Amino acid sequence: MTSVEERREQRRHLLALAPALVVLTVLFVYPLLGIVTRSVYKSGYTLDLYRQIFRVPVYLQVLGGTFKVSALVTLVCLLLGYPLAYVLATRRPRTAQLLMIIIVLPFFTSIIVRTYAWMVLLGRNGIVNEYLMALHLTAAPLPLLYNQAGVVIGMTYVLLPYMILTLYSVMRGIDPGLVRAAHSLGASRLQAFRRVFLPLSLPGIAGGTLLVFILSLGFFITPALMGGPGDMMIAMLIEREVEITLNWAFASALAVVLLALTLVGFVGYNRIVRLERIFEGRG
């Protein structure tokens, strides 16, 4: 290809990107700058609000709790999602398609409706507890709602499809011939999985956990409805500052801290699992 053609090609690509870039600039970059400005400007630049966040223990507790719940949800999603994605990716396409529709189906209903449904299921007199007691598995109702367990159950339910879809897309790309080759070389099913399939699915694990973790950090509706007073997450704190306290500057500062910590987490994660090497390692 000549350089002129190449440049023309590049220009075409840029043109294709333009609408997305415009939308992102107007709806994302510009407001973000506004948030950052609001958090440091109050008749003169100041970092007072940030000092407040890091000095008052309750804010740090909420931040720590947010990260803890997010990590827990991510782990549970991975443990539940991996076997499911594995089955999807290794079954015949027709079966996989059907299962995939079932997995994606919940996306078609409102998250609030689904969260209320969970509340009906998990409450003290909810269906789950009634069955458990009817079967004499528990003597008293288990506390499944308005605590961390409720938050983790609810969030896992909402975020699981993201994990499955990410894992599935990577697993689908793994040549089944490689697993066959491992068998032909003497590997048992477990050995073939551990030494060939699992390492090749790492990009999916990395991508899926990252996606679910970041989505968890900013989660609002589920923890608000299914958590107890002690399960406040940072998004709820921000909402309170915006809606009730009307302290938008402080809400902005909290939002910036969340964003910064997420970025730090991402960079640290990248260091540990070296994403680009994993993604590049395929094929």
Next chain:
Amino acid sequence: MAPPEGLDGGAEVRLQALTKTFGPVVAVRDVSVTIDRGSFFTLLGPSGSGKTTTLMMVAGFAHPTSGDVFVDGKPMAALPPQKRDLGMVFQSYAVFPHLTVYENVAFPLQIRKAPRLEIVHRVAEALELVRLTGYERRLPRQLSGGEQQRVALARALVFRPRVLLMDEPLGALDKKLRAHMQLELKHIQQRLHVTVIYVTHDQEEALTMSDRVAVMQSGRIEQVGTPAELYDRPGSRFVADFLGESNFLDAVVVAAEHDGRWRCRAAGGLEFSGMAAAALSAGQPVTAAVRPEKLVPADEPGAAALGASANTCKGMVEEAIYVGDVTRYRVGLGADGAVVIKMPNRVGSRPPSTGAALALAWSPEDTRLFPRASA
């Protein structure tokens, strides 16, 4: 490198009445053949002929509907692929992309829990065998297709299997490299005395490498034999057509001659003699097959050597196609149709020109007759 101990002779592989059906479709039908220890055996056929399914049943990736595979007399049906101890090379290479060349080749030894020093030694030996010494630390994506296939070969040989299965291993390589790899594979096989079962749709490849070839069609073995047997004495029209080139002439049997020869007459009146594997009867419709290079101009010295019993015909050169080492001529035979002949472009050869009359001679021995359903 001398053949490593424990490999002498490879194993004998016997396929016994192997049949595989997928629902109503019969992929492999009653395939029985014995493959000698240490020989290079090829399953040759067009796509859909059941050759790969047959190989997969030997490997254990497909389960026979009936019949079984015996390796040195031991039935394989109950064993999963990982317990069969057969080396396998796939068309897609199937080199593990996340492992280095060294790790790929060490894989089967690590699975077998070989001592570390032995692994180091044997991997080095296997890489030397496929001439990849020095590539140990590379990743597959840094290798060419041919190099990846050699990694796959080293990996399949490093644990010293007594049988090596290969599923169109050279299919993805370009022509030059393929020819080179064919010889290299053949040499490695001869050096290690491993039994090879090789699947290909490329008849040239099959002829070049094999001790014996089974030609498959529609799930059945059409004919088994050495490359020369299959080429010179094809047992069916399909084999004559699929393996190499043939001229086909529809004719009717006139009378029996001596030594399994039959006199035939083509539609246009041309009479000639040919050989049939089974007895024919007068009036029976047959197809005669003659290889293009067996037809020689009657005025050439080669024609005289055919003797008095040679078949002859007269025709006219309709078309000449120059392909470098040889020229192919289409010779029209009037109402009998046309034949293609092949003549080497030697020093001093006098090529016939288009439109010229040309008398041809060929041996009845090189004329194979196959019964055909009457038209």
